[in-house]
Every structure is written in structure tokens, then in C-alpha cells.
Amino acid sequence: MKKLEILVLSVLSAAFLLAGCSGNDSPFSEKSYDADAAEIEEVVIDVRDREIVVSLSEDDQIHITYFENEKEYYDISVSDGEVLTMTAQSNKKWTDYIGSNSAADFRKIALQIPDSLLSKLTLTTTNEDIALSPVTVTGDVSLSANGGNIAFDQINVGNSLTLTGKNGNISGTVIGSYDEFSIFAEIKKGESTLPTDKSGGSKVLNVKNNNGDIDIQFIRN
Template sequence: MKKTITILVSFMSLILGSVLLAGCTNNSENFTERDYHASNKAVTSVKLDVRDRQIKVVPSVDQQIHIAYSESDQEYYKIAVSAQHTLTMTSASNKKWTDYIGLKTAAKSRKIVLQVPNKLLTTLKITTNNSNLKLAPLTVKRNISLSTQNGNLTFDKLNAGKAIKLQAKNGNITGSVLGSYDDYAITTTIKKGNSNLPANKKGGVKKLIVANNNGNIDVELVKK
């Protein structure tokens, strides 16, 4: 009986060791820096839906859309522009479950920098997890929607013609929205955290919808 148990333990140790080795080996994959440029496409909306990536949104230096990112043979992105002029960027992977065991992808390869022209986009929607989402001052014509999980959401002087939607889980929502208190109908949902916004404030021509679970909400309304 003891001999059988010993053989079984040795066998399981061998399997576990092989799995860990495979995970560590695959995490040493080579990432290549890339820059997507949408100057020749009529883009009115941008939608990013990625995983495990830190995202930074900054003003475009030439009024065109640029995306700086890194990808490998196993972790890459699908980027396309639809007939409706929406640029989408989504995570793609051909990894096996064993490839996720071991060290994470290097921090420098888990960053995305999005440059967008101020005041020209109709909508902007960004979703990420396990990292932070940060935006410089930005104005869009209709809607802004931002979501992060296991990371912080920070921004400065966000402005949208119709609605701003902010969502986080296991992180803080901190920043400023352009406009006065009377400009917005505000809806706030908070769990396991503190908020400086009212739960429900009616009136206003624009909507501000903020939700957080296990984190704080600190959003200021500021004038230009």
C-alpha cells in the first residue's frame, strides 16, 4: 500500500513539475511592439475590449487615431473598422490552459496607449481587467463608457454630449467630469466602498452613471 502511494505521489509531482515548466517556458515568449494608424479610415467610434492590459488614453498629436501595443504569436489582437465606421480592438489568444501557469507577461508588454482626436469621436467604449485604465481630458460627441475590473479607473475632465458611464470592480473610480451639477441626471451604485455622488439625482440633459463594487467613487464636476 505504501509503495502504491509513493508511486502515485511521484507521478503527480512529475505532472505538476511538467505543467509548471511549460507555463514558465511559454511566458518567456517574445513580444513585438506595434503601432496601428487609422489615418486612412473614416472612424467615428472606438471600442476596445481587452484582457489583462493597462490602457492609457491621450490626445492625438495629429488628429488621427493611433494605438501602440505589443503582441506575440500567442497573445495578439484583432483590429478592424466596420462599415459603420467603428474601430474595434479585441484580445485574441491561442494559448492552452497550461500556458497561463507561471509568470505573467512582462509589464511593458501589457500596456496599450490609445491616441484619439479630441471632440471628433461620436462614442468611446473601453473595457479591460486586471489593470488600470487612465484617460487624459477628452470630449466625445455622444457617449463614453469605461469599465475595469481589478484595477483603478482615473480620468480628468471627461465630457460627452449625452452620457458617461463608469464602472469598476475591486478598484477605485477617481477623476473629474466637465460640467455643472445641474447638467447631469446621476445614478450611482456602490457596494463595499464610499461615494461622493448621490444615489439618484434627476434632471439634467446628460446622464452620469457610475457603479463600483469593492472600491470608492470620487468624481468631481468641474467647469471649463
């Protein structure tokens, strides 16, 4: 019996010790990044555990607002090909992953883009949502969320819209008629408003979702 009590106390002590070492004690600070939209053709955001919210820019420039600290931060760069890329970086120790996540306010990325100036937009995240206000991209839009919802309102694309989800719903409205799009939809463990395969459109809508619904409607110009 004493051995069992000692074992239980040892486990509890270890748990409290790890709890004391876990978490993210480093304070977050709000940061911003601005870019001249005339010099950017494409925006790519590839992060983990971050909500991404996209809205229109009021000054025809690109703005990104985010939070970071010494353990969770981002690499933002612009390539010679006029691609603005934002990727998540981390120097967390294994004990930092024990306990609760960072506060929700600090896990949000706000992207503002001008209408009809970008040729491509690619957003990828995990365990959080992606949300887009009405926006026009002259080429391709690709949105991917593993463990969160994808929601958009009146998205307008010049070439293609690719949506990939898992353990979340995909919903929104697309500018254009139903006949304007070739549609490819694949769904597992959910319901869909789209056909699995429809050809003949000048644009492409490609949607895949696992363990979630697909609800996409078309709005004529």
C-alpha cells in the same frame, strides 16, 4: 511511508513538468495601428488583462500602440459604420495559463485620440487599469474595468458617461457643473461622493462599482 514519498515525488515531478510547459515563450513585438480620424466616429477596445491608457493625439489622427505575439494578439477592424474595434484574441493552450503573466510592459495598450472628433468611446478590460488624460468626446463614453482602477482627468462628454467597476476604484474629474448631469450611482462595499439618484440634467452620469470607491468631482467650464 514509501507510498506517501512516492506520491509526493509524483506530485512534485508533475508540477515541475507543468512549469516547464507553462508560460509564454513566444517573444512579444511592438505594433502600431493608425487611422484617419475623419473616417472614424467611434472607438471600441474590448480586451482582457491589459492596461488601457488614453491620451490626446498630437496630429489629429488615431494611434494605437500595443504588443502581441503568436499566442496573444488582437483583431483590429473598421466597420462600414465608421467604428474602429480592437478585440483580444488568443490561441493559448491550457498549459500556457500556468505560471506568471506576461511582463507588465507587454500588457499595455496606448490609445491616442484627437480632441472633440470622436462621437463615442468604449473601453473594457479585466485585471488592469484604465486611465484617461483630459479629452473631449462629443457623444458617449463608456469605461469598464473588472479587477482594476478607472481614473480620468477632466473628461468632457456631449451626452453620457458610463463607468462600471469591480474590485477597484473609480475616480476622476468631469467637465461640467453638478446640475448639468442626471446622476445614477450604485455602490457595494465602498464609499461614494455621488448621490444614488439625481435627475434634471441634460447629460447622464451612470456609475456602478462593486468592492471599491467612487470619487468623482465636477469642474465648471
